Amino acid sequence: MRRIDRRHRERLRSRVVNFGFTFALGALVATLLTDRVQRLPSQAAEPLPIATTGAIESPGAPPRAPAIEAAPPSMAEAIGALARRHLLIPVEGVTANRLTDTFNDSRAVGRRHDAIDIMAPRGTEVRAADDGTIAKLFTSNAGGLTIYQFDPTQTFSYYYAHLDRYVSGLAEHQPVTRGQLLGYVGSTGNASETAPHLHFAIARLGTDRAWWKGDSINPYPLLAK
Numbered sequence: 001m002r003r004i005d006r007r008h009r010e011r012l013r014s015r016v017v018n019f020g021f022t023f024a025l026g027a028l029v030a031t032l033l034t035d036r037v038q039r040l041p042s043q044a045a046e047p048l049p050i051a052t053t054g055a056i057e058s059p060g061a062p063p064r065a066p067a068i069e070a071a072p073p074s075m076a077e078a079i080g081a082l083a084r085r086h087l088l089i090p091v092e093g094v095t096a097n098r099l100t101d102t103f104n105d106s107r108a109v110g111r112r113h114d115a116i117d118i119m120a121p122r123g124t125e126v127r128a129a130d131d132g133t134i135a136k137l138f139t140s141n142a143g144g145l146t147i148y149q150f151d152p153t154q155t156f157s158y159y160y161a162h163l164d165r166y167v168s169g170l171a172e173h174q175p176v177t178r179g180q181l182l183g184y185v186g187s188t189g190n191a192s193e194t195a196p197h198l199h200f201a202i203a204r205l206g207t208d209r210a211w212w213k214g215d216s217i218n219p220y221p222l223l224a225k
């Protein structure tokens with residue numbers, strides 16, 4: 001009987017210890033869960049961190065290039081963006097109804113004009129059609145004295161040709177604002193001396209931002225609206 005009693009007692013004690021351990025473990029898990037649940041709303045209220053390409057890399061590893069490059073906008077999207085810039089007719093005193101669409105005219109053999117000619121007396125002020133930067137001051141046989149201006153996003157270039165002269169102090173890399181005086185209408189290059197005008201062209205720049213190339217955009221609908 002004694003032996004049985006002892007065994008019974010030992011079994012009982014073992015159960016109590018097991019129960020105590022299980023209870024303690026349960027309480028710990030419950031505390032952790034409660035803590036977690038309580039913390040969640042405040043965590044969610046905080047702004048999410050901005051994911052960066054380097055965030056999941058080991059410390060010190062160079063950031064990975066983004067997997068998908070941003071696709072260049074389609075020409076229609078580019079023209080839409082340009083329309084929203086509300087370009088200024090770049091010749092002083094010329095109104096929209098005096099413009100003519102000569103973009104598709106042929107000039108040299110097999111070559112499209114890709115620009116519009118804005119007729120005006122020699123010496124008429126030529127003003128920046130948009131904000132931006134003077135990318136290049138260039139003299140060529142055809143264009144004569146010219147200016148290449150980039151828009152603020154460096155997506156487009158504006159080309160002003162046959163200028164009589166630049167405004168004094170005009171320099172490459174100079175920031176300009178819409179309406180700023182850039183130069184004066186003339187007939188330099190291959191323009192007729194008796195028909196001074198501003199040859200104005202717009203191009204969408206390539207990814208290399210080369211001032212001398214790009215896809216031509218007709219300025220007429222953008223200026224004559």
Ligand SMILES: [Zn+2]
Binds near residue numbers: 113115116117198199
């Ligand atoms: Zn022209």
